[in-house]
Amino acid sequence: MHRFTPRSLPGRFFLVMVALILATQVIVNNLWETQSRNDQDQAIRDVAMNMALRVSATVEYFSSLPTRYRHVILNQLRDMGGTRYFVTLNREFIHIEPFQNTASHQIVLDVFRQTLEDNVTTHGKIQIAFSSPETLRVFNNDTLLKDLPDSWGQESLMVKPLALPVLVIQIAVGEGEWLYLATLMPDSSLMNNEQLSEPLKASYMAWMLILMFIASLLIQKMTRPFKKLSMAAQTFGRNLEPVPVSEAGCREYETTARAFNHMQKNIQHYMNDRKQLFSGISHDLKTPITRLRLRTELLDNDEERDAFNQDLNHLEMMVKSALQILSDTDIHENPEKISLKNLLDDIAQSACSVGQQVQVFTDNSPAVINGKPLAMRRCLENLIGNAVQYGQQAHVYLISVKGCIDIRIRDKGPGLPEGMEEEVFKPYFRLEHGKSCNPDGNGLGLITARHLVNIHGGYLKLRNYPEGGLEVALELPEDKH
Numbered sequence: 001m002h003r004f005t006p007r008s009l010p011g012r013f014f015l016v017m018v019a020l021i022l023a024t025q026v027i028v029n030n031l032w033e034t035q036s037r038n039d040q041d042q043a044i045r046d047v048a049m050n051m052a053l054r055v056s057a058t059v060e061y062f063s064s065l066p067t068r069y070r071h072v073i074l075n076q077l078r079d080m081g082g083t084r085y086f087v088t089l090n091r092e093f094i095h096i097e098p099f100q101n102t103a104s105h106q107i108v109l110d111v112f113r114q115t116l117e118d119n120v121t122t123h124g125k126i127q128i129a130f131s132s133p134e135t136l137r138v139f140n141n142d143t144l145l146k147d148l149p150d151s152w153g154q155e156s157l158m159v160k161p162l163a164l165p166v167l168v169i170q171i172a173v174g175e176g177e178w179l180y181l182a183t184l185m186p187d188s189s190l191m192n193n194e195q196l197s198e199p200l201k202a203s204y205m206a207w208m209l210i211l212m213f214i215a216s217l218l219i220q221k222m223t224r225p226f227k228k229l230s231m232a233a234q235t236f237g238r239n240l241e242p243v244p245v246s247e248a249g250c251r252e253y254e255t256t257a258r259a260f261n262h263m264q265k266n267i268q269h270y271m272n273d274r275k276q277l278f279s280g281i282s283h284d285l286k287t288p289i290t291r292l293r294l295r296t297e298l299l300d301n302d303e304e305r306d307a308f309n310q311d312l313n314h315l316e317m318m319v320k321s322a323l324q325i326l327s328d329t330d331i332h333e334n335p336e337k338i339s340l341k342n343l344l345d346d347i348a349q350s351a352c353s354v355g356q357q358v359q360v361f362t363d364n365s366p367a368v369i370n371g372k373p374l375a376m377r378r379c380l381e382n383l384i385g386n387a388v389q390y391g392q393q394a395h396v397y398l399i400s401v402k403g404c405i406d407i408r409i410r411d412k413g414p415g416l417p418e419g420m421e422e423e424v425f426k427p428y429f430r431l432e433h434g435k436s437c438n439p440d441g442n443g444l445g446l447i448t449a450r451h452l453v454n455i456h457g458g459y460l461k462l463r464n465y466p467e468g469g470l471e472v473a474l475e476l477p478e479d480k481h
Contacts, residue, residue, distance in 0.1 A: 048108045052115035086182040097135040340367040357393035365400040370479040371456045379452035387411035407474040415464040
């Protein structure tokens with residue numbers, strides 16, 4: 001399910017809206033159809049009951065007549081109270097062709113059968129069935145209704161061009177005599193075989209699509225502030241310069257935007273306090289370090305004087321290193337488009353000019369990012385310089401993959417001890433191999449490089465390359481505009 005769920009907030013809102021609309025329509029339509037069907041079934045029962053009572057009264061009346069009078073009144077029984085009837089007295093039982101009964105037809109048959117059995121006193125056979133007018137036989141099993149003249153029944157039972165089913169009732173009223181009644185239901189629409197409604201008709205679907213389109217536009221409008229908030233967060237993450245966002249909108253957005261603006265101010269205050277702190281420490285430590293150095297020179301013991309000088313040099317180096325990392329990461333530049341291919345080629349050319357072994361391999365893509373040129377140059381120069389200094393050479397691979405730029409820097413050094421991939425990013429942390437190769441290092445290069453990568457929206461990782469040496473992996477978002 002997660003694979004097919006939209007990633008964007010508008011997409012998820014739209015998916016939920018569509019699901020709710022469809023579920024609501026299905027439930028409401030089902031309830032409406034059920035109620036409509038129940039009402040229609042009750043109407044059919046009432047109509048069938050009324051007709052069945054009239055038929056039963058007719059049968060009772062006809063059965064009570066002397067045999068010689070039955071044929072006299074047949075013509076009078078063919079039109080009763082406006083209801084379409086065809087009545088005959090047959091000498092044989094007429095077989096009815098099978099008819100595909102619907103639920104409505106079955107209700108009529110059940111009501112007629114129950115009513116006639118309860119009200120007709122004859123003990124003869126009662127047969128009730130629906131028949132198509134095209135195959136309906138009258139008088140005998142050889143005569144079709146459609147073959148009779150209009151005056152004999154066609155105008156009573158055949159409603160052209162419709163082919164409405166005919167209800168046929170045959171009741172034995174004597175030895176070898178069958179009372180034959182054929183009639184149409186008064187309201188033919190009640191016997192319609194079609195469903196009452198179709199929830200997915202073309203007009204219905206068209207209106208629903210129009211409404212969903214309008215709703216999607218409203219969803220886009222409502223979620224647009226969140227998109228702007230996301231872009232502001234990305235911009236702030238790159239250069240740590242506050243990007244005020246509007247706090248007008250729904251209650252949830254107002255709360256989020258207000259918290260985001262407040263967070264930006266707090267981080268900006270923290271950055272300013274950090275600058276002032278380091279500047280104050282630098283200023284405050286210079287004087288006591290100078291005094292201690294002067295006092296150290298007054299010591300008579302050479303060994304003690306050298307030990308004091310070494311500690312003071314280390315302390316001064318730590319102060320300078322802290323100030324250096326602050327200046328390296330606090331680069332005030334305007335973002336612009338940077339071609340990493342051109343930048344890496346320039347760094348490699350400068351390194352080769354002083355005898356260093358640096359090679360760049362690219363896939364001929366422009367590999368353009370939006371960032372700070374000087375900051376990115378310092379980051380890459382730092383990482384490539386480390387590869388050369390601690391691993392003799394640097395092979396740099398540049399590849400663009402799915403909107404991201406992948407940079408791999410490999411050397412031929414001993415790599416990292418297992419489990420130290422994150423430890424080396426701690427300030428002032430150095431391995432023995434690094435101390436021996438660069439005694440003057442301060443252990444702040446990697447943390448500076450990772451910070452510069454982070455402000456460009458990327459990440460930096462270290463791992464031992466399977467073929468030997470250390471591999472530095474950078475991934476940066478590619479600029480497509």
